[in-house]
Amino acid sequence: MLLSSAASSPADLLPKIIMGVDPGTQIMGYAVIEVTGSRVAVLRYDVIDMKKLGTNHALKLKRIFERMLELIDEFLPDELAIEAPFFGVNVQSMLKLGRAQGVAIAACLSRQIPYVEYAPTKVKQAVTGSGSASKEQVAKMLRQTLKLPPIEEAPKFLDATDALAVAMCHHYQKGNNVKAGTKSWDKFLTDNPDRMASASGTKKTPAKAKS
Template sequence: MILPLATTDLLPKVIMGVDPGTQIMGYAIIEVQGQRVRVLQYDVINMKALGSNHAVKLKKIYDRMVELIDEFLPDELAIEAPFFGVNVQSMLKLGRAQGVAIAACLSRQIPYVEYAPTKVKQSVTGSGNATKEQVAHMLRQTLQLPPLEEAPKFLDATDALAVAMCHHYQKGNNVKAGGKSWGKFLADNPSKLATPVAGKKATPSKKKPAA
């Protein structure tokens, strides 16, 4: 049964945000219901200890993404586009990392949308030239997050949270890869209603990234 639009708009939606990286990849999970936003978790995938083997890092990204997807059941993925200011080799590696993260979501039939870094910063802070620190500060004020150590690596997690919030501000209008509506999703997956999002983690991850 497809629920009326007015009803589906009131149902919770889970958004996964990702800030791609080949050494540190940030991720965030938020639950949105109307204008209410609840942060379920935000953290990083740390690959520095994996050495220089890029294939091993890509597998780590894929495996961890699938774990997160199966745990939180996100409805949509919002991912940051690679920044064109880096050199060609770095750009290629970053693009592969982004592609693997997207592939993990597509393997679970989760639609995605890509946002330029300046778009994300503009949506969260009002300035497309904001620093990582400014983005993190604004998110902590907006979402009333608990104070966390200002570790440079953790800023990748808040960047991912910014991507998820940017997608929320767009109301999901840019979703790609099928662009299923929430009503269509429920019609295809009636068991989703039997798994309340409230049963998931209700607080952001506070653990520090591995050194």
């Protein structure tokens, strides 16, 4: 999908993998996109479902950390974009959401992946043009923008599309807000020779998007 006609810099020609996360203590949405210049490919969007773990918050945090590491090792993201907890919920819920967010961030930092936090209104504004858009409106706009196949709008899939929205919000920012581990261009090429090969014509096969 072509998002912009602006001239690309050498760095833009290298594929960048962005992971988006919508934190939750029952269901956590995640999404992975690959950006090459102005083109965006959705590699996967889905959820980490923790409802079967009951009320044991420690087990849920452990599940988040382990699943995040699995996803990181599978997709090798360059950056993490994560949504900040919504301040409209009660204090106990805020504490639990903050822990879930922190564990997801810690998993990425353990793999030297930089992260950016975005407010929910910022994400909605970036994707739909309205900071008060509903989950359904966000999902609809993403399907139109990214040409995604229709999906059942069950709550868990809306958490997945919310995570996809976070990743797209970060893409629209052009990575300008990245922190905690940003690498220089020369060091990036040294550490990632396969990415240069990919940019020069060897394209990797993306994983199938959730449908």
